[in-house]
Each structure stands twice: as C-alpha cells, then as structure tokens.
Amino acid sequence: HIDLENVVRKEPDNEDAQRQYAMVNALKERIEELRDYINWNNYEPAIELLNDLLEYIPWDPSLRELRSECYLGLGNVIHAISDIRTVTKLTSDNTAAYFKLANLHYQIGEAEESLAEIRECLKLDPEHKDCYPLYKKIKKVAKFLIAAKDSRERQEWDECVSNAQKVLKNEPTIEGIR
Secondary structure: OHHHHHHHHHOOOOHHHHHHHHHHHHHHHHHHHHHHHHHOOOHHHHHHHHHHHHHHOOOOHHHHHHHHHHHHHHOOHHHHHHHHHHHHHHOOOOHHHHHHHHHHHHHOOOHHHHHHHHHHHHHHOOOOOOHHHHHHHHHHHHHHHHHHHHHHHOOOHHHHHHHHHHHHHHOOOOOOOO
C-alpha cells in the first residue's frame, strides 16, 4: 500500500500504479472477509478467496500460511506442504515453517523427507528447542525404516521384522510411519 502510494505520488501518470493503488482497499476488504471464513472454519470458500488474493499478492507469505492452514482444515496435507514450502522460500530464517514441514511429512509417513526438512531447521538454529528433539526421533525412526526396506529387498526376513519392530517401538502413534 505504502509503496504504491509513493509511486503514485512521484509518478502520477503511471497507469499501472494508479490501477493497483485503487485495488488496495478492495483487497483489504477481501482479506477481512477471508478472516471471517477462517474463524468459522469455512475452509473451501477461504481457499477460493486466497487463490484470488494470491494472484494479486503472490509474495505475501502470511497468505500462503493461511491457505496451508485451510488445506489442513480440509485434510489436504499435500497442498498444505506445498504452500509451507513456498513460505520457506519467501522468508529467511523461518524455523517454524521447516518444523511444520517436517511434522507434516512425518505425519503422512515420509520419514526421509521429514528428516531433510528438520535438518534445514537445524541449519538455521542448531539448538532449536522443538527441532532438535524431533530430529533425534526422526533420525532414529528413519534409520530403522531404511534398514527394514533394505532387508526386505535382500529377502532377509528376520532382520526386516526386527527393524520393523524397532520402528513400532520408537513410533507408537503416527500411523503413516507405523
């Protein structure tokens, strides 16, 4: 808003800036409408509105985060992951986004992808209070999963079962991993 105001003030003949500046209030109203949808857990129209808003404001990470929350509200984890990944590219030092990505990948059973994301979090903050404990857990589970898959491919069934039991022991709740 402020940037467009400055351009319009300095270049009153700039038609593109004039047109975009005229849209600012309408976009603000749509964002307020969006917040109402989200407050009432009305995710489908919120996503449609967010899709429209992102055509005008594609670089706003907060809109992508909102859309990821809406996708999660609908149970669409893959689309949520896509939006959060975009947020990590739009913002620097966003450990919360990497932590969330790691958790989502883990929830759907993608331990290796989860491990990669949690490592990105730890690159930003090696002693992150949430990322470090999750890293230790994921690293252990991913190691056992890889060992079980390798054993299965070699048809070493006892070793495969042993590693699978270690996975179950280290991950008692997450169905995607189990």
